[in-house]
Amino acid sequence: MSGPEDVMFSPAVKAEQARLGSRESFEDRDWQTEITDDLRQFLAAIDTFFFATASADGRPYVQHRGGPAGFLKPIGSHMLAFADFAGNRQYITLGHLKENDRAHIFIPHFATQQRLKLWGRARVVEDDAELMERLVDPSYKAKPQRAIAFRIEAWDINCRQHIVARYSEAEIAPAVNQLTQRIKELEEEVARLKAAP
Template identity: 50%
Template sequence: MNTDRVYSSDVAFSPAVKNIQTRKGSRRSYARIEEQGAWQTRVTPDLAEFIGAQTSVFLATANSQGQPYIQHRGGPPGFLKVLDDRTIGFADFAGNRQYITQGNLAENPKAQLFLIDYAHRRRIKIWGEARVVEDDAELIAKLMPQGYRARPEQAILFTVSAWDSNCPQHIPQRFEATDVAAALQERDERIEVLEAENARLREAERTGGTKSP
């Protein structure tokens, strides 16, 4: 096996990681994945569909000293936009004005997106580089979710290097409150229809049946 080859998964599997994988017995299986092409490096249609459905994302960055930081960003489905097969963008809404993520990216552009779909128990990790774009009204308008009441301050563009999908093990199944409310409303409407039908049948039985018009 050629250990000098560079694989897309090397963005996460550093020599130290591979040494631990070897010691703990998982290196062989990951080496086979590498030989088969390793991780995807572009946004596929399936990934684009997954991204477009999300209402939440975690953005990980680190400063020049290696101190990590994770920022949550959310919005309606579609707030996280695939601009092309290597670029993901979103409008960065005004918040607490700490600007930790922006400061980290000014020193170190390497970043990661972590997306998790609790309802379907699926999670996606995306490695790459990110940058903040200020004073570009056209780009911000393009990224801004239509009708969403938030004030965009700037835009964040993420260039994909590699991505991987995790297994669903240990992901708790949770559902969006709006989806639960819609399901409960549909159930209540169905119950109302059935109760009305039940009442009609009881009345028909009490009166000996309905008369023909």
């Protein structure tokens, strides 16, 4: 029976790690398979991720997924799900998942310079009103068409190297508001000083 390391690293990957001298650093490591409180908090903040699938013959496809913060939701100790919103109507991901349920989620969080990688198996869930109610934020103006459920087999958060810090409008709004308030206060002070005899 294979464990998380075997999900993450194929024999060819392990051979390359050995050849290039990094294999020992990955042996006997306690790879994550369950949703922890830290992972739950991380997911509550994210509003974008990349979802990778492959056809039965191994042709890969990566699709951007976006939504309101926290739209990739834990629905069990090993399960995540998200609403699949109407898009470009190519349905590549849906076709791939019909013939190959292996999938990968990659989440770069630029503000904290972290990257989360999740390996697992995914399936399309249609006509499940109860699940959709759990996944859909009614204030988000996009049309959900179905859900995609993702069973985690392994996950890892790793190095910040080469991730350039970037911030969303929501992440910088508090600082901008604080600066705007301070500018207003200073302008009022300048006006008072100019008006003073």
